[in-house]
């Protein structure tokens with residue numbers, strides 16, 4: 151049984167398709183990252199899983215149950231981060247309230263996390279910085295010991311040191327309790343580092359969903375020096391996501407069809423040929439650009455070419 155199952159999920163808001171026939175699954179005890187630019191539909195998907203948004207078509211299941219099922223089973227098994235309520239309560243008062251609310255609350259873990267983040271018990275919630283509020287939400291989500299954690303941009307607002315702590319924490323929680331984690335991020339390097347599987351959403355469509363290992367295995371940057379240039383038909387081969395040119399040096403970013411594309415380039419008798427690994431960041435940027443989506447950022451990171 152999969153921990154999370156998203157089947158043909160479609161969400162229309164007004165005339166606007168926000169999620170279009172999205173299908174993927176997350177096995178228990180694994181970490182799945184959903185990457186996508188602003189407005190891709192990541193939050194909407196998490197909200198549908200939580201039962202906070204109703205799909206137009208399709209369904210999203212957690213351990214084979216719909217979030218809106220009367221049993222409330224799904225909600226009791228799912229942890230998610232939400233802005234801490236009750237601004238006038240002190241940190242310790244909110245944590246005490248949560249301890250009473252969540253049946254599997256782990257007080258030892260809660261104290262450990264509070265110490266790790268250096269969250270002062272006596273501070274009223276309204277006096278916490280944005281990053282501290284994120285930390286407090288994380289403490290609550292993790293201490294509730296859910297079977298499934300749904301985290302919407304969990305590291306946004308965290309400084310680099312606390313981001314590291316967060317990564318370690320998630321790894322520990324998954325390893326110790328076989329927790330299943332689905333998190334959203336704008337940062338491919340977070341997905342690459344944390345996740346077993348990665349899905350990419352763009353304008354409501356899931357462009358790919360695969361294991362990090364598979365994505366790495368099937369993506370390459372082919373670098374070739376071609377004094378006679380690169381023919382148009384090579385640029386248009388199905389696996390070629392992007393071509394970058396500097397004089398007679400061509401860098402082709404490939405997803406799938408690596409062997410066939412390499413063979414076609416070899417036939418052009420390049421004076422130099424290199425086949426290099428590609429990063430998830432490149433895959434993300436070039437998959438989006440192949441779909442006609444443009445980022446403001448510079449494209450291929452030079453380090454990988």
Ligand SMILES: Nc1ncnc2c1ncn2[C@@H]1O[C@H](COP(=O)(O)OP(=O)(O)OP(=O)(O)O)[C@@H](O)[C@H]1O
Nearest residue numbers: 163166168186187188189190191192193194195336
């Ligand atoms: N209540 C709403 N009314 C109208 N449009 C909405 C509503 N909620 C979301 N949308 C639209 O749905 C699309 C997806 O939004 P969503 O928040 O799911 O994206 P996201 O990938 O989480 O974005 P971000 O990375 O910026 O948080 C956006 O175009 C957004 O404008």
